[in-house]
Amino acid sequence: MYNIIVTDSRIQTNSSESRGAGQSVSDERGRFEDLLRVEYREGLYLPDIDLWLDADGPREHSVISHGHSDHIAQHRSIVATPETARIFRHRCGEARVETLQYGERRDYGHYALTFYPAGHCLGSAQVLVEAQGERLVYTGDIKLRPNVAAEDAVIVPCDTLVMESTFGDPLYKFPPDVVTFERLYVAVDRALSDDRVPVVLAYALGKGQEALEILLRGGYRVTLHGSVWNISEIYRELGVEFSGPYEKYNREHVRGRVLIAPPGCRKQPMITNIERRYIIMLTGWAMHKSAPYMYRNVDLILPLSDHADFDELVHLARASGAERVITMHGPAKFAAHLRERGLNAEHLAHHPSNKESETKKRSTKKASTTVERSLFN
Numbered sequence: 242m243y244n245i246i247v248t249d250s251r252i253q254t255n256s257s258e259s260r261g262a263g264q265s266v267s268d269e270r271g272r273f274e275d276l277l278r279v280e281y282r283e284g285l286y287l288p289d290i291d292l293w294l295d296a297d298g299p300r301e302h303s304v305i306s307h308g309h310s311d312h313i314a315q316h317r318s319i320v321a322t323p324e325t326a327r328i329f330r331h332r333c334g335e336a337r338v339e340t341l342q343y344g345e346r347r348d349y350g351h352y353a354l355t356f357y358p359a360g361h362c363l364g365s366a367q368v369l370v371e372a373q374g375e376r377l378v379y380t381g382d383i384k385l386r387p388n389v390a391a392e393d394a395v396i397v398p399c400d401t402l403v404m405e406s407t408f409g410d411p412l413y414k415f416p417p418d419v420v421t422f423e424r425l426y427v428a429v430d431r432a433l434s435d436d437r438v439p440v441v442l443a444y445a446l447g448k449g450q451e452a453l454e455i456l457l458r459g460g461y462r463v464t465l466h467g468s469v470w471n472i473s474e475i476y477r478e479l480g481v482e483f484s485g486p487y488e489k490y491n492r493e494h495v496r497g498r499v500l501i502a503p504p505g506c507r508k509q510p511m512i513t514n515i516e517r518r519y520i521i522m523l524t525g526w527a528m529h530k531s532a533p534y535m536y537r538n539v540d541l542i543l544p545l546s547d548h549a550d551f552d553e554l555v556h557l558a559r560a561s562g563a564e565r566v567i568t569m570h571g572p573a574k575f576a577a578h579l580r581e582r583g584l585n586a587e588h589l590a591h592h593p594s595n596k597e598s599e600t601k602k603r604s605t606k607k608a609s610t611t612v613e614r615s616l617f618n
């Protein structure tokens with residue numbers, strides 16, 4: 242169903258027995274002593290090789306998985322795909338940039354890096370780190386279903402999988418994207434025939450271009466908020482061919498068009514001044530029963546996400562063949578779901594070595610829930 246990278250170079254560093262359900266991760270800790278230490282210190286950090294991945298704050302050097310604001314900072318030097326490097330420059334200005342194409346392996350002496358597509362937004366990468374005879378994959382944000390505006394994700398065999406788990410709850414099982422596209426088309430048609438302006442809320446990088454491509458394929462005239470326009474132009478500069486022309490927002494020319502704008506704009510005059518509007522939010526959080534309260538002033542919430550849903554996450558963990566799975570950016574109980582399925586999984590926040598930094602992080606960012614954070618991507 243999904244592409245899997247086949248490799249002969251996988252190095253087994255541990256027994257491949259799966260742990261039975263019900264055993265705690267700490268019982269297994271001894272087995273993992275010879276594996277790379279993985280810590281969360283305001284970003285993912287591998288202390289054994291002094292490597293930062295998506296560091297939260299400015300660092301001398303960090304690998305960047307993709308260009309969303311919660312994965313980048315004003316680093317002095319970065320390693321990224323050419324696409325992410327371009328978006329990084331647009332968002333953060335100049336930095337020393339080293340680019341790696343997908344599948345290109347680069348040796349740094351005590352470790353080597355290779356990027357693979359993550360299907361989350363253009364240029365988004367999973368990072369394979371090979372060090373001390375171990376293959377560690379950090380997924381960054383990942384979507385396994387095909388993304389109409391990004392490269393198709395692959396599953397990379399590894400010993401240790403550090404995976405995002407944003408939607409790591411069985412509640413989040415998304416309907417097929419084509420079903421959601423159809424619901425979007427029906428809603429847009431109804432709004433247009435009622436002489437209303439359909440406003441589709443999707444953040445500027447990734448979801449905005451997915452929404453744009455879906456709407457262009459549906460034959461609609463589309464106008465873009467400046468931030469979505471800027472990133473869409475970068476996509477075109479990087480070789481993406483959208484299925485039709487699109488316009489930059491002009492308040493004199495909104496009727497008869499679909500407007501795509503970031504979710505944070507929905508209370509701003511640009512949208513509130515549109516007298517007859519119909520607001521559609523595209524988000525995986527649509528599956529949550531409190532979604533209507535999370536997204537007030539929205540007429541329709543559709544479950545289109547650029548993240549993997551629960552079943553995809555479980556599939557990813559299994560198909561990677563990883564002997565150690567470390568979850569992050571999602572509910573801690575997702576690791577328990579994986580353990581119930583016989584995988585050696587632990588949630589990074591529960592790791593003893595980073596408990597302190599996690600507590601500190603939670604207290605400083607208490608107000609920013611996962612949902613709100615996703616609004617600013």
Ligand SMILES: [Zn+2]
Pocket residue numbers: 307309312361382618
């Ligand atoms: Zn992201």
